Amino acid sequence: QREENPQRQWSLQDFEIGKPLGKGKFGRVYLAREIKSKYVVALKVLYKEQIEKYRLHHQLRREMEIQTGLRHPNVLRLYGWFHDAERIYLILEYAHGGELYRLLRKTGHLREKQAATYIASLTQALAYCHQKHVIHRDIKPENLLLDHEGRLKIADFGWSVQSSLKRHTMCGTLDYLAPEMVENKAHDYAVDNWTLGVLCYEFLYGIPPFEAENQKDTFRRIIKVDLSFPSIPNVSADAKDLISRLLVKDSSKRLSLQKILEHPWINKNADPTGTCPK
Numbered sequence: 005q006r007e008e009n010p011q012r013q014w015s016l017q018d019f020e021i022g023k024p025l026g027k028g029k030f031g032r033v034y035l036a037r038e039i040k041s042k043y044v045v046a047l048k049v050l051y052k053e054q055i056e057k058y059r060l061h062h063q064l065r066r067e068m069e070i071q072t073g074l075r076h077p078n079v080l081r082l083y084g085w086f087h088d089a090e091r092i093y094l095i096l097e098y099a100h101g102g103e104l105y106r107l108l109r110k111t112g113h114l115r116e117k118q119a120a121t122y123i124a125s126l127t128q129a130l131a132y133c134h135q136k137h138v139i140h141r142d143i144k145p146e147n148l149l150l151d152h153e154g155r156l157k158i159a160d161f162g163w164s165v166q167s168s169l170k171r172h173t174m175c176g177t178l179d180y181l182a183p184e185m186v187e188n189k190a191h192d193y194a195v196d197n198w199t200l201g202v203l204c205y206e207f208l209y210g211i212p213p214f215e216a217e218n219q220k221d222t223f224r225r226i227i228k229v230d231l232s233f234p235s236i237p238n239v240s241a242d243a244k245d246l247i248s249r250l251l252v253k254d255s256s257k258r259l260s261l262q263k264i265l266e267h268p269w270i271n272k273n274a275d276p277t278g279t280c281p282k
């Protein structure tokens with residue numbers, strides 16, 4: 005049957021391949037340009053044998069169906085895909101600003117206006133995803149990209165799920181896991197709210213809140229919600245208030261996405277255009 009928006013059949017011959025941009029989960033991502041339109045994209049190349057070996061084709065299919073259907077200024081677009089004998093190619097939006105992670109490592113920590121702007125963008129993107137019944141579950145700085153105007157883009161929906169009922173599968177890296185995921189309990193949308201708290205803390209202090217020497221200690225700190233605020237850098241009381249209302253063990257008591265957007269710290273500091281000029 006015809007697609008919702010008729011995707012023409014792409015092939016490798018339609019693109020000029022540029023420099024490698026980095027490693028995704030199961031393949032490399034290249035800068036590329038569609039020859040006719042000169043449109044610049046990121047081309048994610050995945051090896052079929054890897055996908056089969058790790059039995060990931062259903063997860064990949066889910067990622068592709070989910071990301072193709074999402075249209076939001078803070079969600080990286082998946083324009084289409086094609087394959088050849090050994091590889092699957094995802095035609096992704098190219099984020100000119102690169103990984104937020106690098107910016108964070110370079111600057112150490114973000115200014116409050118910058119951090120609030122990114123948290124507001126992430127919250128709006130998650131509210132959009134949740135109303136489309138999608139839980140990302142893997143929001144971490146490595147999966148956050150920046151466009152040419154410094155606008156945040158959530159990428160890599162590899163672990164996102166079409167949430168019908170509560171999910172039980174383990175996923176994500178340690179620092180960003182909510183207690184109910186660490187304790188392998190049923191979890192739902194509210195895991196993304198917890199992660200927003202972790203990210204907000206990391207944007208402002210440069211380190212995630214429950215960082216520890218090893219996994220066991222990180223797990224223990226998460227389950228205990230062992231949260232403390234360093235005195236350096238000096239962070240506003242409003243910011244700490246928002247973080248404290250997100251890093252709550254009982255997932256039903258975490259601040260809702262709507263309430264985050266109404267929080268005083270967001271209202272005072274977030275740039276409505278999402279770009280937050282220097």
Ligand SMILES: CC(=O)NC[C@@H]1CCN(c2c(Cl)cnc3[nH]c(-c4cn(C)nc4C)nc23)C1
Nearest residue numbers: 025026027028033046098099100102147159160
């Ligand atoms: C979230 C994710 O999939 N990360 C792994 C891949 C690394 C490059 N990916 C990019 C993807 Cl999928 C899209 N756009 C990108 N832009 C860049 C980039 C730009 N600069 C200046 N430096 C970099 C790096 N990278 C991408 C994603």
